[in-house]
Amino acid sequence: MISGSPSVPSRSAALAGHVAETLRGRGFELAAIQVRELPPAELLHGRVADPAVAAAIALVERADALVIATPIYKASYTGVLKVFLDLLPQFAFAGKVVLPLATGGTVAHVLALDYALRPVLVSLGAQHVVNGLFVLDKAISLSDRGVAIDADVEARLATIIDDFAASVARRALAPSARSAP
Amino acid sequence: MISGSPSVPSRSAALAGHVAETLRGRGFELAAIQVRELPPAELLHGRVADPAVAAAIALVERADALVIATPIYKASYTGVLKVFLDLLPQFAFAGKVVLPLATGGTVAHVLALDYALRPVLVSLGAQHVVNGLFVLDKAISLSDRGVAIDADVEARLATIIDDFAASVARRALAPSARSAP
Amino acid sequence: MISGSPSVPSRSAALAGHVAETLRGRGFELAAIQVRELPPAELLHGRVADPAVAAAIALVERADALVIATPIYKASYTGVLKVFLDLLPQFAFAGKVVLPLATGGTVAHVLALDYALRPVLVSLGAQHVVNGLFVLDKAISLSDRGVAIDADVEARLATIIDDFAASVARRALAPSARSAP
Amino acid sequence: MISGSPSVPSRSAALAGHVAETLRGRGFELAAIQVRELPPAELLHGRVADPAVAAAIALVERADALVIATPIYKASYTGVLKVFLDLLPQFAFAGKVVLPLATGGTVAHVLALDYALRPVLVSLGAQHVVNGLFVLDKAISLSDRGVAIDADVEARLATIIDDFAASVARRALAPSARSAP
Numbered sequence: 237m238i239s240g241s242p243s244v245p246s247r248s249a250a251l252a253g254h255v256a257e258t259l260r261g262r263g264f265e266l267a268a269i270q271v272r273e274l275p276p277a278e279l280l281h282g283r284v285a286d287p288a289v290a291a292a293i294a295l296v297e298r299a300d301a302l303v304i305a306t307p308i309y310k311a312s313y314t315g316v317l318k319v320f321l322d323l324l325p326q327f328a329f330a331g332k333v334v335l336p337l338a339t340g341g342t343v344a345h346v347l348a349l350d351y352a353l354r355p356v357l358v359s360l361g362a363q364h365v366v367n368g369l370f371v372l373d374k375a376i377s378l379s380d381r382g383v384a385i386d387a388d389v390e391a392r393l394a395t396i397i398d399d400f401a402a403s404v405a406r407r408a409l410a411p412s413a414r415s416a417p
Numbered sequence: 418m419i420s421g422s423p424s425v426p427s428r429s430a431a432l433a434g435h436v437a438e439t440l441r442g443r444g445f446e447l448a449a450i451q452v453r454e455l456p457p458a459e460l461l462h463g464r465v466a467d468p469a470v471a472a473a474i475a476l477v478e479r480a481d482a483l484v485i486a487t488p489i490y491k492a493s494y495t496g497v498l499k500v501f502l503d504l505l506p507q508f509a510f511a512g513k514v515v516l517p518l519a520t521g522g523t524v525a526h527v528l529a530l531d532y533a534l535r536p537v538l539v540s541l542g543a544q545h546v547v548n549g550l551f552v553l554d555k556a557i558s559l560s561d562r563g564v565a566i567d568a569d570v571e572a573r574l575a576t577i578i579d580d581f582a583a584s585v586a587r588r589a590l591a592p593s594a595r596s597a598p
Numbered sequence: 599m600i601s602g603s604p605s606v607p608s609r610s611a612a613l614a615g616h617v618a619e620t621l622r623g624r625g626f627e628l629a630a631i632q633v634r635e636l637p638p639a640e641l642l643h644g645r646v647a648d649p650a651v652a653a654a655i656a657l658v659e660r661a662d663a664l665v666i667a668t669p670i671y672k673a674s675y676t677g678v679l680k681v682f683l684d685l686l687p688q689f690a691f692a693g694k695v696v697l698p699l700a701t702g703g704t705v706a707h708v709l710a711l712d713y714a715l716r717p718v719l720v721s722l723g724a725q726h727v728v729n730g731l732f733v734l735d736k737a738i739s740l741s742d743r744g745v746a747i748d749a750d751v752e753a754r755l756a757t758i759i760d761d762f763a764a765s766v767a768r769r770a771l772a773p774s775a776r777s778a779p
Numbered sequence: 780m781i782s783g784s785p786s787v788p789s790r791s792a793a794l795a796g797h798v799a800e801t802l803r804g805r806g807f808e809l810a811a812i813q814v815r816e817l818p819p820a821e822l823l824h825g826r827v828a829d830p831a832v833a834a835a836i837a838l839v840e841r842a843d844a845l846v847i848a849t850p851i852y853k854a855s856y857t858g859v860l861k862v863f864l865d866l867l868p869q870f871a872f873a874g875k876v877v878l879p880l881a882t883g884g885t886v887a888h889v890l891a892l893d894y895a896l897r898p899v900l901v902s903l904g905a906q907h908v909v910n911g912l913f914v915l916d917k918a919i920s921l922s923d924r925g926v927a928i929d930a931d932v933e934a935r936l937a938t939i940i941d942d943f944a945a946s947v948a949r950r951a952l953a954p955s956a957r958s959a960p
Contacts, residue, residue, distance in 0.1 A: 242823060242824055242825040242862075242865070243824070243825060271823075272823055272824060276819035276820040276822070276823045276824075277819040277820075279819070279823065280785060280814075280815055280819045280822065280823070280859055280862070281785055281786070281815060281819075282785040282786060309865045310861075310864055310865060310867075310899050310902045310903060311709060311712070311898055311899055311901075311902035312861070312895075312898070312899050312902075313861075314861065314862075314865055315858045315859070315860070315861030315862030315863070315864065315865045316823055316858070316862060316865075317858070318853075318855070318856075318857065318858030318861050318862075319785075319823070319857075319858030319859060319861075319862060320858070321853055321858065322785070322852045322853060322857055322858045322859075324853075342705070343704070343705045343706050344705050344706070344708040344709065345708075345709065346706040346707075346709075347536070347673060347706065347707065347708075347709040347710060347713060348709060350535070350536040350539050350540070350673070351532065351536050351709060351713035351714070351894075351898070352713070352855075352895065352898070354531070354535065354536070354539070355528070355531040355532050355535070355854055355855070355894070355895070356853050356854055356855050358531050358535070358548065358854075359531070359853045359854035359855075360853060361548075363548075363580075364545055364547075364584075365546075366545075367539065367542075367544075399544075403545075406587035406588075407587075423642060423643055423644040423681075423684070424643070424644060452642075453642055453643060457638035457639040457641070457642045457643075458638040458639075460638070460642065461604060461633075461634055461638045461641065461642070461678055461681070462604055462605070462634060462638075463604040463605060490684045491680075491683055491684060491686075491718050491721045491722060492717055492718055492720075492721035492890060492893070493680070493714075493717070493718050493721075494680075495680065495681075495684055496677045496678070496679070496680030496681030496682070496683065496684045497642055497677070497681060497684075498677070499672075499674070499675075499676065499677030499680050499681075500604075500642070500676075500677030500678060500680075500681060501677070502672055502677065503604070503671045503672060503676055503677045503678075505672075523886070524885070524886045524887050525886050525887070525889040525890065526889075526890065527887040527888075527890075528854060528887065528888065528889075528890040528891060528894060529890060531854070532713075532717070532890060532894035532895070533674075533714065533717070533894070536673055536674070536713070536714070537672050537673055537674050539673075540672045540673035540674075541672060709898070712897070712898040712901050712902070713894065713898050716893070716897065716898070716901070717890070717893040717894050717897070720893050720897070720910065721893070723910075725910075725942075726907055726909075726946075727908075728907075729901065729904075729906075761906075765907075768949035768950075769949075
């Protein structure tokens with residue numbers, strides 16, 4: 237899981253966390269990268285040899301699949317997310333299944349997922365970018381007691397997680413899944 | 418196969434034809450829709466009840482997978498292709514695997530595949546838009562004796578066709594593959 | 599004015615008509631191209647020598663500025679609009695000011711204007727694509743008595759038309775405005 | 780000028796510097812923001828109250844026009860650039876003229892300017908995003924003695940700078956140029 241929100245707490249990170257819990261319940265092993273917790277100067281100056289940055293990149297390399305979550309700012313993914321994606325090798329997502337998730341204050345930004353984020357994920361060589369979800373901020377409540385997600389969003393997430401899990405499982409059947417493009 | 422070239426002969430149609438022959442050789446059953454051969458007035462005025470248009474739409478509905486080929490004009494897919502896609506039901510590609518192919522005169526138009534065409538295919542509900550290919554016009558020779566495709570393009574096509582065929586085959590294993598989003 | 603709706607009556611054409619009337623009231627001379635009224639076979643097969651098609655292309659060439667209206671289908675502009683744009687010379691919009699307008703059933707398609715249509719207009723060499731407007735279908739009522747547009751949309755249109763008219767007027771001051779890129 | 784390269788020296792920053800020198804020679808007053816020199820943690824965590832970050836944002840607010848330069852990574856603008864754009868007010872570019880510049884290793888990334896960067900600049904309310912330029916890395920040589928730019932690129936830059944300067948000058952004639960959208 238890669239979360240690209242600059243703020244804490246974050247609705248997009250909470251959304252990704254909910255997806256992660258569901259996947260863990262199905263036997264997936266998960267690791268989370270909160271980009272904002274990586275060393276800021278190393279990220280911005282592209283120092284991939286920094287141990288914390290290198291460890292995050294290695295996590296991506298070892299993953300079979302990725303959940304990528306971002307709020308939508310200025311009609312696109314966040315700079316925070318892109319700063320991390322910029323540090324990855326050119327075909328870092330080759331052979332991997334990717335699930336994109338976004339949150340935003342207005343339905344008017346829905347298409348940012350497919351017109352802005354998806355081309356970047358494809359350029360990283362993703363084997364399959366499954367159909368993701370854009371969720372309105374107001375459908376996610378953050379409080380001291382945790383995260384509450386609207387029932388209709390949870391239902392749509394369940395379908396999307398099914399699709400994602402099935403794609404990861406099918407991928408395991410494909411002998412060439414890990415080959416570079 | 419859906420081919421969206423306005424001209425005959427067409428390099429993008431020839432490219433799609435080459436992919437089709439390869440797929441037929443692997444046991445796939447194929448049907449081709451040349452949009453430019455459908456009744457022009459019915460297409461442009463959105464008359465989906467016209468028998469020829471309705472038959473083309475029914476072919477799309479019955480397909481497990483689609484190869485979609487277009488030349489790149491004005492930094493995007495052709496109007497001819499989009500005229501046909503506009504007539505399809507909202508989630509016409511639900512549960513289907515889609516392979517996008519494009520041809521163009523300049524490498525400068527490569528990204529039109531991912532930034533322009535792919536979002537439209539995703540909006541049609543495609544289950545998996547596999548990584549497609551942009552081919553330079555000069556790599557495809559059309560003559561009376563048939564089509565000749567540069568060797569390096571053929572090699573890349575072979576990998577892409579493998580990936581596409583594997584995705585279609587894996588899809589057959591997924592019980593929910595045909596459900597709408 | 600270029601209107602790319604496949605149907606009659608059309609909300610996007612009505613929107614463009616409203617803008618046209620306002621511009622006429624300010625002393626602009628206008629000509630309208632309804633793509634769906636051009637000869638369908640000639641459009642689809644790219645026959646630019648056809649007299650009706652050639653006349654429409656000549657209108658574009660003579661224009662100082664263009665209003666381009668399209669409904670949003672499948673997360674993008676219509677194929678009908680693109681079929682006509684595909685017939686234009688490569689830099690047909692060089693030195694011209696362009697105002698893009700779109701209509702759609704859902705706010706979720708707002709970004710199609712900037713992510714899908716604008717790159718095509720820029721590729722045609724437009725000197726200035728002013729900030730356009732996406733209008734919800736329900737804000738435009740079509741009836742026997744004519745077109746009714748919601749007051750808040752009319753107010754936003756007024757600002758946009760001001761901006762467009764000012765850009766066309768400023769353009770007249772620039773000696774190089776008609777040079778190709 | 781806003782430069783979004785993570786590295787030093789940078790071809791995109793050199794390109795922007797060349798444009799800046801030319802504009803200075805024409806009487807423009809310029810200020811440069813190198814995003815990578817702003818405090819990294821403050822940038823990534825969105826702390827707009829930090830004095831250095833606040834000063835950079837104030838520079839943008841005071842500007843009549845902006846030159847924005849970025850290398851293309853992963854088929855889009857850099858995260859470093861977007862991190863800064865994300866901190867700006869929603870309509871920070873209202874009434875301003877914007878010139879986008881990009882550099883990249885391959886012509887295949889040309890369209891990233893219009894499909895990825897331009898929609899973000901438009902979402903910031905830019906009054907006019909003039910036609911920018913994508914320059915191949917190999918056309919810009921960096922050495923101890925300074926920057927050398929290929930003659931044909933310099934010639935195209937001269938035309939683009941003319942267009943940009945004319946748009947800024949015309950803007951000064953428009954009484955409403957600074958109003959928000």
